[in-house]
Amino acid sequence: MSIRQQIPQDDSAIDALMAEAFGPSRHARTVWHLRQGDAVPELCFVQEDAGAIIGSLRFWPILLGGKSALLLGPLAIAKDYKGKGFGKALVAHAIARASQMAYHAILVSGEPDYYPQFGFVSASTSEFLWPGFIEEERLQILWLAEDAAPLMPGVKAILPTGA
């Protein structure tokens, strides 16, 4: 198993993986309002086993309270590979890389019990303004620097960078 940066030739395999994980109407979810333009190229990773793509994770740039931040996802592991630590390795790898970049935080709308193992904490929807419906328990944040949270006091809008 190896993790490498995504290349254009991976697109169809990634699309098939996402269709398997999230179904045909996946782009209708509100999270896609925040995925405008391209994902951050340095943070598009695939996981391979014997030349086949078995995992994919991308991040989109967003604005959080007017500051640069990242939106984690979509993340998917092929069904035959789930529960074997591949997702954990992929997320940890990507967060380590993101931590070296100039982003203040990573937001995710995801499984409430999955992301705390990476340091994510619950983000209240009264403080973080998600553009659309979200189940409150799914919204989580990882601050990438100790002084990032105090830089953004009060209510913070979550916006696509293209907005």
Ligand SMILES: CC(C)(COP(=O)(O)OP(=O)(O)OC[C@H]1O[C@@H](n2cnc3c(N)ncnc32)[C@H](O)[C@@H]1OP(=O)(O)O)[C@@H](O)C(=O)NCCC(=O)NCCS
């Ligand atoms: C969610 C997903 C990415 C997890 O990847 P994975 O490779 O199956 O998970 P891992 O084996 O790395 O799990 C790491 C740990 O998280 C736990 N875990 C796995 N899936 C979990 C979930 N959905 N909720 C809570 N905990 C979970 C595992 O039990 C494991 O715990 P342990 O370290 O104590 O043993 C994968 O199952 C998947 O692609 N699911 C379908 C698409 C999806 O839901 N994507 C994420 C949207 S938020």
